[in-house]
Every structure is written in C-alpha cells, then in structure tokens.
Amino acid sequence: MDFKKLIQKAEYCLNCKLKPCSIKGCPLNNNIPAFIEHVKNENYNLAYKILSDTTVLPAICGRICPHKKQCEGSCVRGIKGNPVDIGELEAFVGDYGIKNNIKIDKETNTISKNVAIVGGGPAGLTCADFLAKKGINVTIFERYEFLGGLLMYGIPEFRLSKEIINDTIKKILDLGIEVKYNQQLGENLKLEDLSKNYDYIVLTFGANVSTKMGIEGECLEGVYGANELLEIGNHPDYKDKTVLVNGGGNVAMDAARTIKRKGAKRVVIVYRRSLEEMPAEEKEIEDSKKEGIEILFKNNIVKINGTKKVESVELIKTELIKKEGDSRLSPVNIEGSNYEIKADYVVMALGSKTDEFVKKLGLELTKRNEIKIDENYKTSNPKIYAGGDVAGNIKTVAWAAKAGRTIAENIIKEFTNKQ
Ligand code: SF4
Structure with a gap:
C-alpha cells in the first residue's frame, strides 16, 4: 500500500458537517468523515475504532459493497468530479485492524444471558x-x-x-x-x-434457493441456479461449451466470470432491460466485459430447447416502457423478434428465495x-x-x-x- 497516495485520498474528503455519505449512503451509517479524518492524521488505530462502532466487516465491505450506489454515490465530491474512494480507505483500515490485532473493548458479564x-x-x-x-x-x-x-x-x-x-x-x-x-x-x-x-x-x-422463470425446458439437464452453482460448486465441464446466464445482478456477473474462468468457450449474459437499469455494479459489468463475457441487453429467454439436456435457447427482444407505479422501466417482449442461440448450459441468476x-x-x-x-x-x-x-x-x-x-x-x- 502506497501510504502517500492513501493520505492524499483521505485529504480529498471535505469532512462535510452533514455527512451524506454516512447518513444517506451507507446502510450501516459508518461515521465516514470521522474515520477518514483519522486516516489523514495517520492515526489508523482510531480510524479502526470509529468504524468498529458500527461495523465488524470493514475489510469485506470496503471491497465488495456497491460503493457507487451507496456511500460514494452520496459523496459531495461526486457532484462535480470523482467521489472520495471511501471503499478503498475502509478496506485499508479494516486490513490494518486485523493485521495489527487492534483490540475492541469487551464488557465482561454485564448481561449474563x-x-x-x-x-x-x-x-x-x-x-x-x-x-x-x-x-x-x-x-x-x-x-x-x-x-x-x-x-x-x-x-x-x-x-x-x-x-x-x-x-x-x-x-x-x-x-x-x-x-x-x-x-x-x-x-x-x-x-x-x-x-x-x-x-x-x-x-x-x-x-439461497435460486428463483425459476417458469418457462418450458427449465427442468432439462444443464439448467442450473446460480446460487446453488456458486454455493455447492457442482460445475459441469465447460470446455468448448456455450453458457447463457440469465440475470443482471452481481450474482449473474459472478457466475458468468466464474464459468468463463473455468474454461467455457462462450459465456453470454441475457438481461431484459438496458445497461442503465442493470442492478450489477458498473465495475463488475466492466470487468465481465474485459474477461470476454458478452452481454445481451433488452433480451429475454422464452424457452429452453432440448430432448433430455439443453441444446439451444429461444430468446426474444424487448422494449422498455414506463408503467404506472413502477420505479424502473418495464421490459415488454417484441412480438416476432424471436431467435435461437445454440447453448449447452443455462444458468438462472434471477434472485433467490x-x-x-x-x-x-x-x-x-x-x-x-x-x-x-x-x-x-x-x-x-x-x-x-x-x-x-x-x-x-x-x-x-x-x-x-x-x-x-x-x-x-x-x-x-x-x-x-x-x-
Ligand atoms: S460526502 Fe464525501 S467529501 Fe463529504 S464527508 Fe463524506 S466522503 Fe467526505
């Protein structure tokens, strides 16, 4: 870790009185300006203690939270330029606390329950x-x-x-x-x-049970739930295979990237809406593309074909319309735009129940x-x-x-x- 760079990142924080990063952006309401202030002063012990008042996962959340949608998305610095790198600073402080075994006070037997x-x-x-x-x-x-x-x-x-x-x-x-x-x-x-x-x-x-679509062919051999696939790790052999991953969240990205790294020839993410509506984080989408994963926006899977196992997938193009009461644009299938992709496996990453x-x-x-x-x-x-x-x-x-x-x-x- 380049400490000089880290301090520069901390100094970029304005220490805002109203702290929207903390109040509006962070689900845990971590006291972001206060911990960053201690990083500025190179007092990492105190920075860790401030974070420990509200979180036990700084090393983890600092790395995997959707910062652009949470704390960094509410950062005042982000109005005219780049927000403060809150995630990176949090991960640093979390790592520091672990490596240096900073003790957090524990009350002894105050409540004997x-x-x-x-x-x-x-x-x-x-x-x-x-x-x-x-x-x-x-x-x-x-x-x-x-x-x-x-x-x-x-x-x-x-x-x-x-x-x-x-x-x-x-x-x-x-x-x-x-x-x-x-x-x-x-x-x-x-x-x-x-x-x-x-x-x-x-x-x-x-x-953690993957949600199904309720479409024809979903029970064929070769159709998997993304959650189970990542959880149990019962991956098939992907060599020379084409895999379609259905969904637009981080689980879809994680599943697609895992499958690609395990040797699949072609991995295609199918998402019903457009990039703007995609719930996955920008960084995850970019990283997936860099790894050679294709993304089909405004497409929907309507049927999985095969006699015993998956042979191909029927897709349809969608258009997005504003429906009353819906916070997001809703996808509607465009009649007659059906087409087929040859595929060996389909992974459903549509949420969990x-x-x-x-x-x-x-x-x-x-x-x-x-x-x-x-x-x-x-x-x-x-x-x-x-x-x-x-x-x-x-x-x-x-x-x-x-x-x-x-x-x-x-x-x-x-x-x-x-x-
Ligand atoms: S909103 Fe941004 S600049 Fe203001 S205190 Fe939070 S991290 Fe610092």
Missing part, C-alpha cells in the same frame, strides 16, 4: 459480535463446516479472498463466541430445543415465504428475531449486517429493561 444465532453469514456474525461485546453469551449454529455464509461460497475468490473472510471471522470469534457446525434447522436442530436453552433466538440463515423448511418453523411468513418481522426485527414469536435475506431485507452484505447489528441492539435493550 444466552443468545442462539442460527446462520453464520454477515447478519449472524455482526449480531454475534455486537452481543458478545456486551458480555452476552453467544452461540452460532451453522449448517456448514465453516462460517461466512454467502461471503464464503457466494462471492468468488477473485472478488473477495477467503483469507480476508477468515481473518475477519477469527477477529469476531476472538470475542469468545461459541460455534456449533453442521447444524441444520429442521433436521438436527429444532427451534423448540433452542427455545428451552436460550433467552433469545436470532434467525439469519439467508435465502427461502428454503421450503422455513414453512415448518411455525412462524408467520410473508407472501414471499420470508419470515415476517416487525420494525424491531421481531418475528411472530416474541423470543425470536430474524434478519437479512430470510426476513426479506435488502440483499446486500451491508444491509444484512445492519439487520444483525440492529437485532443485537434491540436484544440488549430488552435485557437491560428486564434487569
């Missing part, structure tokens, strides 16, 4: 950290043999290294958090049992089968909180972390009020 957290992704880890710092006993129940959730299996190594995730997790667990691995809710883990042994339960296990077992938890659900929560993230059971994707929160790491932190704050409030 037990909380179970089901799911060790960004929401669960953040919740665990903020509870443990208050001296609360926390146990994370994780379905895999490793923590991190989507950070670990959903984001490819070329975007976020496993080393950074592992270092971040280690720092969180150093607060004295217990972890029980290979615990699957609805199978070897029951809510009733947790309820007997813990004062509160927090559900943060995500929603909750697993079927959620229906058996005995909790009230939304129409989308997400766990229904109130404004305090509490479910229909007063002992159970839920946050992150499983409760329908915005599907980004920072929003999941915000849910985890708010749940921890609400639990601490409840414990304090009862004392």
